[in-house]
Amino acid sequence: MKKQLIIILLLTFFVSYNYAQRKIYKPNYKKIEKEINKKKSDNYYPKLFARYQNNDTTLTEEQYTLLFYGAPSQPGYIPYGGSTYSDSTGKLYDKKLLTLADYDSAVYYENIGLKINPFSLRDLNILSYSYIKTGNDSLANLINFKKEKIIKTILSSGDGRTEERGFFVIMVSQEYDMLQILGFDFSGEQTLTQTGCDYLGVKENKYNIKGLFFDVNKILEMEKKLLSN
Secondary structure (H helix, E strand, O other): OHHHHHHHHHHHHOOOOOOOOOOOOOOOHHHHHHHHOOOOOOOOHHHHHHHHHOOOOOOOHHHHHHHHHHHHHOOOOOOOOOOHHHHHHHHHHOOOOOOHHHHHHHHHHHHHHHHHOOOOHHHHHHHHHHHHHOOOHHHHHHHHHHHHHHHHHHHOOOOOOOHHHOEEOOOHHHHHHHHHHOOOOEEEEEEEOOOOEEEEEEOOOOOOOOEEEEEOHHHHHHHHHHHHO
């Protein structure tokens, strides 16, 4: 079942992507923090986050950028992700055959896990799939909508081809998820550059790309803060 889920993840995550030169919108964390801290603004982070949690489909692309890249400045932010609830879901999907009760349990665990890591692509993906298996297509579509918006937000931040054009991510797991989203297989090669980018090598592909860069400066910054507390 685990192998089957991996295939499902690849099919669900995959988006067509043009590697031609295009406009890049790198997140300006200082401007983002200033905007989301305006209490009277519609972009005040608690207001935006409440709408996100309520599956509000009227959130704009700009607001998703504020939500996603504003998350590291919020209390409880976890740069490395993962939780015991996600682990519980993983054990369920290790089974060869899942029952309806198993999928119900997966929905339960993933909803709790996403309260801890609300922008985890893999958890959103598994939750959406679990909703489908329990017959709740409407909720599955809403969760999938959120996942696609987060993917587009990351894709707009770079193209991964160079350190200067690396994808900006806020969780380590998002690096590997984005490889799958773009249809690449991780080769096992990983290097942290002096500019704060993670370089992940990929296996042979039709684009002749050897690897992709991910800007992880915000993750490194938050890690230092956590270690100093």
